[in-house]
Amino acid sequence: MVxxxxxxDNLEILKTLETESVxxxxxxxxxxxxxxxxxxxxxxxxxxxFQDRWAGGIEHYIAWLKERVEQMHRILKPTGTIFLxxxxxxxxxxRVEILDRIFGxxxxxxxxxWYYSWGGRSFQRWNRKHDVIFHYSKGDKFIFxxxxxxxxxxxxxKSQKRLQYDGAMIMKNANTKEDPxxxxxxxxWYIATINGMSKERIxxxxxxxxALLERIIKAxxxxxxxxxxPFVGGGTTVAVADKxxxxxxxxxxxxxxxxxTELRLDKQRSLFSAPFTVQLHKYDYDTLRYKNAFxxxxxxxxxxxxxxxxxxxxDFGLDGKMPDNTPIQVKRSDNIGRNVIDNFxxxxxxxxxxxxxxxxxxxxxxxxxxxxxxxxxxxxxVARLKLKENIIINLVKVEDIVPxxxxxxxxxxxxxxxxxxxxxxxxxxxxxxxxxKGIEFYSWDFDYNSENGFKASVMIDRNGQQTAKFKAGLHIxxxxxxxxxxxxxxxxxxxxVNGIVERTV
Numbered sequence: 001m002v003x004x005x006x007x008x009d010n011l012e013i014l015k016t017l018e019t020e021s022v023x024x025x026x027x028x029x030x031x032x033x034x035x036x037x038x039x040x041x042x043x044x045x046x047x048x049x050f051q052d053r054w055a056g057g058i059e060h061y062i063a064w065l066k067e068r069v070e071q072m073h074r075i076l077k078p079t080g081t082i083f084l085x086x087x088x089x090x091x092x093x094x095r096v097e098i099l100d101r102i103f104g105x106x107x108x109x110x111x112x113x114w115y116y117s118w119g120g121r122s123f124q125r126w127n128r129k130h131d132v133i134f135h136y137s138k139g140d141k142f143i144f145x146x147x148x149x150x151x152x153x154x155x156x157x158k159s160q161k162r163l164q165y166d167g168a169m170i171m172k173n174a175n176t177k178e179d180p181x182x183x184x185x186x187x188x189w190y191i192a193t194i195n196g197m198s199k200e201r202i203x204x205x206x207x208x209x210x211a212l213l214e215r216i217i218k219a220x221x222x223x224x225x226x227x228x229x230p231f232v233g234g235g236t237t238v239a240v241a242d243k244x245x246x247x248x249x250x251x252x253x254x255x256x257x258x259x260x261t262e263l264r265l266d267k268q269r270s271l272f273s274a275p276f277t278v279q280l281h282k283y284d285y286d287t288l289r290y291k292n293a294f295x296x297x298x299x300x301x302x303x304x305x306x307x308x309x310x311x312x313x314x315d316f317g318l319d320g321k322m323p324d325n326t327p328i329q330v331k332r333s334d335n336i337g338r339n340v341i342d343n344f345x346x347x348x349x350x351x352x353x354x355x356x357x358x359x360x361x362x363x364x365x366x367x368x369x370x371x372x373x374x375x376x377x378x379x380x381x382v383a384r385l386k387l388k389e390n391i392i393i394n395l396v397k398v399e400d401i402v403p404x405x406x407x408x409x410x411x412x413x414x415x416x417x418x419x420x421x422x423x424x425x426x427x428x429x430x431x432x433x434x435x436x437k438g439i440e441f442y443s444w445d446f447d448y449n450s451e452n453g454f455k456a457s458v459m460i461d462r463n464g465q466q467t468a469k470f471k472a473g474l475h476i477x478x479x480x481x482x483x484x485x486x487x488x489x490x491x492x493x494x495x496x497v498n499g500i501v502e503r504t505v
Contacts, residue, residue: 002226002247003276005238007258007486010230010251014071022075022249023143023225025082026216026237028208029068032061032090058093066098068230073102075228078139081109081220085208091132099136109135109142110187114212118193133216143225148218150182189215202264203460204234213240221246235261239268247274255280255486256440256460263443263456263480280486284407288398289332289372297330300370303401304328316347322368325355331371338377341393344369345385360391368394370401408435410481410489415465417501423472425497431464433481433489439464440482446470448478448492456480472497474504 006013072082082103086094100108112133120127191211194201200210213236221227223245229237232250234257241248242265252258262278277299288296298308301320306328308320320328327348331340348367349356359366374395385391398404416428433439442461445454446468458466464481475497480490494504 002249003242003274004249004279005232005258005261005276006249006251006279007253007255007281008251008279009253011068011071013251014068014075014230017071017075017228017249019074020077021226022072022228023077023080024217024221025072025076025080025228025230026085026213027072027082027229027231028085028206028233029065029231031087032058032093058090061090062093062097065094066102069098069102072228072230073138076138079142081135081137081142083112083216083220084134084136085114085131086134087131088128091134095134099134103136103138107136107138109137111135113188115188115190116193118195135220143220143222145219145222146185149185149215151185152182185219191215202234202260204260207234208236210236210240213237214244217241217244217246232257232261235264239264242273242276243268255482255484259440259482259486259488260459263454263459266453267455269453278486282403282405282485282487284487285372285404286407288402288404289334293332296332300330300398300401301328304368304370304396306368316351317343318347318351325352326359326365327351327367329367329369331369333371334373335375336369336371336373336378336395337375338381340369340371341378341381341385344393345391363390363392365392365394368396370396370398372398405485405487406436407487407489408433408439408481408483410434410479410491412477412479412491412493414493414495414501414503416467420469424469425472425501426467426469427495427497427501428465428467429477429479429493431479431481431491433464433483435481435483435485435487437484437487440484440486443480443482445478445480446475448476450492454478454480454490470497 069082069084076082082099084094084099095111112135113130114133115130117129119129189212191209194207194209198209201207217227217237217240225246227237227241227246227248228251229248230251232238232252235250238248238250238261250258250261252261258278258280265276275295288300297319301308306320306322309318317329318327319330322328329340329344329347344367356366374397378395382393382395385393410431410433412429412431414427415430418426420426429444431442433442442464443454443456444458444461444466446457448454457468464479473496475495477493477495478490479493480488482488496502496504
């Protein structure tokens with residue numbers, strides 16, 4: 001299953017990924033700076049990871065990173081490549097002690113210099129104005145789409161105007177031997193960093209520009225390929241991969257990293273965007289109980305370790321099977337009754353009578369039913385079948401597969417309004433969330449539309465208070481709160497601006 005964000009330790013998650021299943025890996029691990037500014041989000045997962053890296057000096061850091069890169073090498077396809085982003089603190093150690101040892105010196109492709117203007121302004125030493133991105137392949141053959149990353153020559157004003165006129169055609173058909181407007185790509189890239197006014201900016205201090213990841217992804221993968229970012233951070237890799245019609249997996253130990261990336265993906269989604277899932281440590285009952293039935297069935301079967309049924313026809317009402325083919329049925333309901341047991345009992349015999357008889361003879365489960373809870377009649381019938389007929393049906397509660405918690409409480413109020421100019425009001429909105437686990441952050445959508453979903457106008461708000469300007473008319477504002485478990489809640493406020501500001505039902 002791809003197109004998913006996963007909360008957790010990337011080492012443990014990488015170990016579960018299938019061998020040779022990923023086409024391209026980009027990782028931007030925390031640099032070896034031993035500075036507290038590395039702790040960006042400040043949540044428990046990130047702090048734990050920071051402390052783990054710094055249990056001992058450079059040797060410990062390299063060991064910490066190396067065991068992760070070993071897993072990345074395993075899951076790369078033979079034609080896949082890896083881009084490892086680092087800076088001067090540890091680039092020599094990373095190349096020699098990790099990449100050369102794991103991939104081999106002969107798999108080195110390039111040491112890319114990402115040059116940027118931002119940085120120090122000292123007149124006492126050389127100012128550091130670049131990062132290094134090491135590019136290695138797993139095998140002799142690897143993907144490199146040169147025509148997607150050709151560099152422009154320094155052109156005359158006349159040539160630049162021509163390029164603007166038919167640039168798309170030139171890029172598509174460019175050939176370095178024939179087209180004078182382009183030259184082969186170099187290993188020095190000038191790409192501007194994210195500034196305070198950039199539309200891309202989400203408030204993540206080490207956020208990488210989309211242009212940087214676009215160049216990497218276009219060069220080293222094709223549409224439909226699987227891209228992995230095991231340190232997802234602000235989500236640039238998966239956001240760009242999604243735009244470029246690649247499949248993707250993003251992993252991070254920080255709740256905020258995962259949830260902010262989810263908001264970022266939601267904001268850029270369209271009718272043609274592929275669906276994605278978010279895997280957390282805990283899940284909200286309401287979200288699971290009332291989500292799309294087929295999506296829930298597929299997701300919970302996979303969480304249980306089974307294989308979901310994609311046919312949905314002539315399947316006898318069964319939703320999946322275990323690796324040994326034992327059938328699974330999912331009921332997105334509470335208090336399941338005896339009739340479900342009776343119907344399931346008949347279905348599993350019709351679907352595979354031979355397997356059913358084999359499991360009965362071996363005193364194994366003949367099937368699994370997954371639901372939120374089971375009524376007395378269902379429990380008693382399952383007990384009777386086992387006692388009287390040696391038929392074992394396993395009833396599995398959703399909370400036995402994934403931990404379920406209560407989502408945070410939330411309210412929103414208009415706390416202040418000022419008429420600043422003709423038909424324009426400056427309105428202060430205050431939201432208050434409550435959770436036993438503590439609140440991580442708030443997000444705001446000042447032009448909320450339920451059909452389009454939540455599109456964050458303000459992605460990260462630590463305090464739950466915003467001031468925005470609104471014209472006369474009806475407005476709908478939504479606020480989303482995220483707690484330390486990654487659970488969320490959303491509240492919608494409708495109000496009218498017409499001489500006064502008043503809340504509407």
